Amino acid sequence: xxxxxxxxxxxxxxAIGLVDSAGHVVQVERILTHADQGYEQSLERIAEVIAxxxxxxxxxxxxxxxxxxxxxxxxxxxxxxxxxxxxxxxxFEKKFSxxxxxxxxxxxxxxxxxxxxxxxxxxxxVCLFIGTGIGGGVVAEGKLLDGSSHTAGELGHMIIERExxxxxxxxxxxxxxxxxxxxxxxxxxxxxLSAKEIAEAARKGDAKAKKIIENATQAIVTAxxxxxxxxxxxxxxxxxxxxxxxxxxxxxxxEGIRHSALPAAQKKLQVLPALLGAEANLxxxxxxxxxxxxx
Amino acid sequence: xxxxxxxxxxxxxxAIGLVDSAGHVVQVERILTHADQGYEQSLERIAEVIAxxxxxxxxxxxxxxxxxxxxxxxxxxxxxxxxxxxxxxxxFEKKFSxxxxxxxxxxxxxxxxxxxxxxxxxxxxVCLFIGTGIGGGVVAEGKLLDGSSHTAGELGHMIIERExxxxxxxxxxxxxxxxxxxxxxxxxxxxxLSAKEIAEAARKGDAKAKKIIENATQAIVTAxxxxxxxxxxxxxxxxxxxxxxxxxxxxxxxEGIRHSALPAAQKKLQVLPALLGAEANLxxxxxxxxxxxxx
Numbered sequence: 001x002x003x004x005x006x007x008x009x010x011x012x013x014x015a016i017g018l019v020d021s022a023g024h025v026v027q028v029e030r031i032l033t034h035a036d037q038g039y040e041q042s043l044e045r046i047a048e049v050i051a052x053x054x055x056x057x058x059x060x061x062x063x064x065x066x067x068x069x070x071x072x073x074x075x076x077x078x079x080x081x082x083x084x085x086x087x088x089x090x091x092f093e094k095k096f097s098x099x100x101x102x103x104x105x106x107x108x109x110x111x112x113x114x115x116x117x118x119x120x121x122x123x124x125x126v127c128l129f130i131g132t133g134i135g136g137g138v139v140a141e142g143k144l145l146d147g148s149s150h151t152a153g154e155l156g157h158m159i160i161e162r163e164x165x166x167x168x169x170x171x172x173x174x175x176x177x178x179x180x181x182x183x184x185x186x187x188x189x190x191x192x193l194s195a196k197e198i199a200e201a202a203r204k205g206d207a208k209a210k211k212i213i214e215n216a217t218q219a220i221v222t223a224x225x226x227x228x229x230x231x232x233x234x235x236x237x238x239x240x241x242x243x244x245x246x247x248x249x250x251x252x253x254x255e256g257i258r259h260s261a262l263p264a265a266q267k268k269l270q271v272l273p274a275l276l277g278a279e280a281n282l283x284x285x286x287x288x289x290x291x292x293x294x295x
Numbered sequence: 296x297x298x299x300x301x302x303x304x305x306x307x308x309x310a311i312g313l314v315d316s317a318g319h320v321v322q323v324e325r326i327l328t329h330a331d332q333g334y335e336q337s338l339e340r341i342a343e344v345i346a347x348x349x350x351x352x353x354x355x356x357x358x359x360x361x362x363x364x365x366x367x368x369x370x371x372x373x374x375x376x377x378x379x380x381x382x383x384x385x386x387f388e389k390k391f392s393x394x395x396x397x398x399x400x401x402x403x404x405x406x407x408x409x410x411x412x413x414x415x416x417x418x419x420x421v422c423l424f425i426g427t428g429i430g431g432g433v434v435a436e437g438k439l440l441d442g443s444s445h446t447a448g449e450l451g452h453m454i455i456e457r458e459x460x461x462x463x464x465x466x467x468x469x470x471x472x473x474x475x476x477x478x479x480x481x482x483x484x485x486x487x488l489s490a491k492e493i494a495e496a497a498r499k500g501d502a503k504a505k506k507i508i509e510n511a512t513q514a515i516v517t518a519x520x521x522x523x524x525x526x527x528x529x530x531x532x533x534x535x536x537x538x539x540x541x542x543x544x545x546x547x548x549x550e551g552i553r554h555s556a557l558p559a560a561q562k563k564l565q566v567l568p569a570l571l572g573a574e575a576n577l578x579x580x581x582x583x584x585x586x587x588x589x590x
Contacts, residue, residue, distance in 0.1 A: 067559045077559070124443045140447070141438045147527025148419045149562040152435070157524035157557055159517050162456045171520060171555040222454050225466060229452035230525070232442025260466040262452055264362045264372070267444040 005050055006286025007062040008105060011035060011080035014042070016049045017279075018057060019286035023116030025279055027053060035081040043088065047095050059099040060092050063108035063285030068150055073102050101288050107153065108284030109239065109276070110137020111144055115287055117275035118237045125235035126227050127274065128155055130220065130242040132181040133168075140231060156180065160222045178219035181242050187212045199245025217246045221256035228261040228269060239274025300345055301581025302357040303400065306330060306375035309337070311344045312574075313352060314581035318411030320574055322348060330376040338383065342390050354394040355387050358403035358580030363445055368397050396583050402448065403579030404534065404571070405432020406439055410582055412570035413532045420530035421522050422569065423450055425515065425537040427476040428463075435526060451475065455517045473514035476537050482507045494540025512541050516551035523556040523564060534569025 001020045008015040010033060017028035029049050033042050050060065066078030073089020075081075092100040103111075110127040113119040119127065123142040129135045134156030138145040145152040156176035157169055164173025165183070177183050184195035188209070192198060201209035224236055236253070243249050253271050261269075276283060296315045303310040305328060312323035324344050328337050345355065361373030368384020370376075387395040398406075405422040408414040414422065418437040424430050429451030433440040440447040451471035452464050459468025460478070472478050479490035483504070487493060496504035519531055531548070538544050548566050556564075571578060 124447075140435060140440050140442075143436045143438065145435050145526070147435075147560070148529035148564070149527055149559060151557065151560045152419075152525070152527040154524040154527070154557055154560060158453070158521045159455055160457055162513070162517050169555075169557055218457070222457050226453045229449040230447070231440070232444055232447040232449070234443035260464075262446060262449055262464055264444060265442070265446045265449060269443070 003057050004286040005053070005057045005060040006282040006284075007046060007050075007060070008108075008281035008285060009033065009042075009046070009062055009064045009081075010105075011065065011078075014046060015279075015282050016046055017282050017286070018053055019283050023112070023276075023283055023287075025282065028279075028282070033081070035078075035083065039081075039083050039086045039088075043086075043091050047092065050092075050096065057098070059101075060096060061108075061285040061288045062088060062092070062100070062102045063105040063281045063288065064088070064102060065105045068102055068104050070101070070103060070146075070150060073100065075102065103285060103288040104150070105281045105285070106135030107137050107144060107146075108282075108288055109274075109280035110139065110153070110284065111288060112276050112280040112284030113137075113237055113239070113274055114139055114144070116283060117280065118272045119235060122234050124231065124233045125237060126155070126231055126233045127237045127239060128220075128223070128227070129274070130179060130181075130238070130240035132241075134176040134180045134240075138231060138233075140233075155223065155227065158223055158226060160219060160226065175219055175223045179216040179223075179242070184212055184216050184242070187215075195242050195245055202245075203247075213246060216242075217249060217252055220246070220249065221253050224253045224271070225257055225261045228257050228265050232265045234268050234270065236269065236271045237274050238271065239277075239280065241278075243273070297353060298351050299581040300348070300352045300355040301577040301579075302341060302355070303403075303576035303580060304328065304337075304341070304357055304359045304376075305400075306360065306373075309341060310574075310577050311341055312577050312581070313348055314578050318407070318571075318578055318582075320577065323574075323577070328376070330373075330378065334376075334378050334381045334383075338381075338386050342387065345387075345391065352393070354396075355391060356403075356580040356583045357383060357387070357395070357397045358400040358576045358583065359383070359397060360400045363397055363399050365396070365398060365441075365445060368395065370397065398580060398583040399445070400576045400580070401430030402432050402439060402441075403577075403583055404569075404575035405434065405448070405579065406583060407571050407575040407579030408432075408532055408534070408569055409434055409439070411578060412575065413567045414530060417529050419526065419528045420532060421450070421526055421528045422532045422534060423515075423518070423522070424569070425474060425476075425533070425535035427536075429471040429475045429535075433526060435528075450518065450522065453518055453521060455514060455521065470514055470518045474511040474518075474537070479507055479511050479537070482510075490537055490540055497540075498542075508541060511537075512544060512547055515541070515544065516548050519548045519566070520552055520556045523552050523560050527560045529563050529565065531564065531566045532569050533566065534572075534575065536573075538568070
């Protein structure tokens with residue numbers, strides 16, 4: 001069975017793995033990215049890990065949070081990495097003399113769910129990944145949407161409350177400003193480090209925390225009603241680290257859609273949890289050159 | 296030059312035309328739909344008009360406001376026509392022994408803009424038609440989005456104000472509930488029949504009318520920021536009867552996007568007026584079987 005190198009290059013940590021053609025991660029190593037030391041050092045460390053793997057792989061795929069130019073294989077801008085114009089693809093091509101492709105990490109995760117996860121066999125679905133930030137991946141008419149400058153699917157920056165709280169993007173009332181990990185943590189007084197703490201406090205009955213969690217849940221439900229009306233998907237797939245802290249999120253989304261989305265738009269809709277968890281980025285990156293539905 | 300019959304079947308009026316392969320309407324007749332008299336009579340009257348045309352056409356295309364099953368050619372439900380399960384395609388096929396196809400009217404208009412209008416040559420664009428209601432058509436990665444049950448592109452039912460005014464769809468705060476013709480007319484006191492009256496009053500300096508128009512304008516700007524982030528289109532094309540009553544709508548949209556959409560998502564974006572006006576439905580319906588970009 002052929003294997004591919006998949007890399008999930010994150011602002012803090014990077015996972016480097018070997019993924020087989022059935023989508024299984026057969027080997028994985030995690031390192032700190034140390035983005036602040038400059039991209040050359042980070043990429044060198046990743047290359048060392050790849051070089052330590054058995055030489056069974058024939059290509060390398062990398063998923064990364066940021067704006068990508070897939071044609072040139074350049075990371076134009078990685079806001080959290082604080083890297084600009086990094087020729088990632090050519091770096092690894094020169095090192096390994098193998099085909100290399102790079103893609104935006106959330107799109108990689110959507111691709112993995114399409115090929116091996118909750119989107120399998122489906123031509124119209126939307127992935128919504130709710131973590132520290134909120135990202136999306138849209139497969140419509142059998143294509144992973146890319147957009148005119150490779151940024152399609154930024155569902156975290158749908159505005160659902162015109163006069164809502166400010167978002168990191170400079171706008172107001174984005175889904176991300178209401179329901180992301182950072183937005184949940186920010187609403188606590190005093191502000192806490194992670195949404196998990198709020199979720200835990202809500203579980204223990206803290207009234208303020210419950211209100212924050214309820215507000216985030218409602219925002220996600222609202223966004224999913226819009227997603228249903230906009231895309232008429234067959235599936236909405238919910239992933240990321242925040243949903244486990246929101247009690248009954250999926251039933252709430254289903255109920256909200258049943259109640260408020262256009263009846264014709266929800267005829268075939270299922271709301272499902274993402275299946276691949278945190279490894280989706282790595283798996284999708286490994287197979288990112290296959291923008292096709294898989295059986 | 297070959298010609299096709301295009302039909303724009305509306306709740307009140309129906310336009311029946313001959314469209315040539317350059318997208319020109321070479322002949323058109325308008326009749327009242329009289330939907331309340333039952334579909335058989337309406338379709339018979341349309342058939343009479345077609346029969347009166349020179350016998351140069353080789354196919355018939357019909358655009359209609361409602362839920363369509365394009366495979367069977369049945370109108371499942373036309374809310375404003377109050378028709379259900381009407382076998383429109385087979386009706387005209389039997390009458391004329393020619394290929395017949397039907398499609399949702401807004402999608403037909405988007406197709407027309409793609410083939411002959413403001414979307415020409417473009418693989419990623421969004422049409423937003425703002426009339427009595429608000430509809431959309433999305434072309435992404437070179438495909439007109441259809442969705443899992445043929446309702447993709449209901450951009451009027453994006454929620455942009457969670458606790459906003461009720462919409463006819465049963466939800467709240469939809470774009471349509473804030474900026475459509477009916478929503479604008481409804482905000483007047485006493486309520487007026489058309490958004491045009493409000494636009495006219497605003498032009499004459501009426502403070503209340505100006506506020507209503509400003510509110511609708513802001514809602515459209517907000518929706519266009521979301522559309523930019525969601526689809527990363529190359530063009531946003533604005534059509535319909537309401538925009539002429541909203542002063543500086545396009546510059547306002549451009550300014551709002553420049554200020555508040557993700558910088559990477561607006562890199563290649565142009566905001567343009569629709570070019571084909573009210574005839575877009577008819578032209579698109581005539582060519583609705585060609586779901587392909589045209590040069």
